[in-house]
Amino acid sequence: MNNKYDEELYHVAEETFAALAFIMPLDPEDETPDETDAGIIASVTFTGEFRGIIFLSVPAGLLPELSANMLGAEDGEEPPIDEQHDAFAEALNVICGNLLPIIAGTKAVFDVHAPKIMTDGRIPDEYEQYEPAGSATLIFDTGKADMVLFIDKPAA
Amino acid sequence: MSLNILIVDDSTVVRMSIIRVLKIAEIPLDNVFQAANGQEGLDVLEDNWIDMVLADINMPVMNGEEMIEKIRANPMWKDMPILVISTEGSKTRIERLEQKGAKFIHKPFPPETIREVICEMTGINHEQQV
Numbered sequence: 001m002n003n004k005y006d007e008e009l010y011h012v013a014e015e016t017f018a019a020l021a022f023i024m025p026l027d028p029e030d031e032t033p034d035e036t037d038a039g040i041i042a043s044v045t046f047t048g049e050f051r052g053i054i055f056l057s058v059p060a061g062l063l064p065e066l067s068a069n070m071l072g073a074e075d076g077e078e079p080p081i082d083e084q085h086d087a088f089a090e091a092l093n094v095i096c097g098n099l100l101p102i103i104a105g106t107k108a109v110f111d112v113h114a115p116k117i118m119t120d121g122r123i124p125d126e127y128e129q130y131e132p133a134g135s136a137t138l139i140f141d142t143g144k145a146d147m148v149l150f151i152d153k154p155a156a
Numbered sequence: 157m158s159l160n161i162l163i164v165d166d167s168t169v170v171r172m173s174i175i176r177v178l179k180i181a182e183i184p185l186d187n188v189f190q191a192a193n194g195q196e197g198l199d200v201l202e203d204n205w206i207d208m209v210l211a212d213i214n215m216p217v218m219n220g221e222e223m224i225e226k227i228r229a230n231p232m233w234k235d236m237p238i239l240v241i242s243t244e245g246s247k248t249r250i251e252r253l254e255q256k257g258a259k260f261i262h263k264p265f266p267p268e269t270i271r272e273v274i275c276e277m278t279g280i281n282h283e284q285q286v
Contacts, residue, residue, distance in 0.1 A: 071173055
C-alpha cells in the first residue's frame with residue numbers, strides 16, 4: 001500500500017515496540033512476512049481535530065513477549081492473558097498518542113479512547129469500502145504486525 | 157525519606173510497569189497505592205497520606221485533568237506534587253496541565269527521566285538514597 005501516513009505509522013510503531021518492550025522488528029527487505037498466524041486485533045478511536053481509528057493486529061505469539069518485557073517478568077514467566085491483552089492495548093494507545101501530533105501538529109487536541117481487543121481477529125467488513133490514511137507492517141520473529149489508520153470514518 | 161506514591165491509570169500493566177520503573181530508578185518508596193481512574197484516585201487520597209501522584213490523562217469515570225482540578229481545589233492537597241505520565245502530544249493540553257501545577261512525562265519514557273523529575277519535584281536527593 002502507499003497511503004499518506006504509511007511511513008509515519010511505521011516509524012511510530014517501530015519506536016513504540018522498541019521503547020516499551022525492547023522488541024525490534026526485522027528488516028522488511030530481508031524477511032518475508034509470515035501469513036500463517038492471524039493473531040489478535042485491537043482498535044483505538046480518537047476524536048478532536050478530526051476523528052479516526054487505528055487497527056493493530058499482531059501474531060498471538062507476540063503477546064507473551066510484549067507483556068513480559070513491559071512488566072519486567074522473569075525469564076520464561078508468562079503473564080496471564082488479561083495482562084497480555086492489557087499490554088497489547090497499551091502498545092496501541094502509545095502508537096496512537098504518538099502518531100497524532102505527527103500528523104496533526106502539536107496544537108491539535110485529541111481525546112484518545114480506551115483501546116478495545118477484538119477477539120474475532122479481523123477488521124470489520126464495513127471498513128473495506130474506505131481508503132486507509134496509513135498502513136504499515138512490522139515483521140517480528142513471531143510473525144507480522146499490521147496497522148491500518150482510517151481518518152474521518154465512523155468508529156467500530 | 158521514602159515516598160508514599162499514588163499511581164492512577166486505567167491499565168493494570170501500565171501501573172505495574174511504572175512501579176517497576178520506579179524501582180529501577182531507585183526511587184525510595186514506602187507505600188505505593190494504585191487507582192484505576194480519577195475518582196478512585198481521589199478516594200485513595202482521602203484515606204491515605206500521599207506524597208506524590210502519578211497520573212494518566214485518558215481514563216474512564218474521571219479523567220486525569222478533572223482529578224487534578226479537584227486535587228488543586230482541596231486546600232489539603234493544593235501543593236501536592238502531580239506528575240502526568242501520558243502519550244498526550246498536544247502542547248495546548250500539556251500547557252493547560254502545567255498551568256494547574258502538574259509536570260508532564262511523555263510515554264514511553266526511560267527510567268532516568270522519571271528519576272530526575274521525581275527528585276526535582278519532591279526534593280529527594282537521589283545520591284543519598286543509594
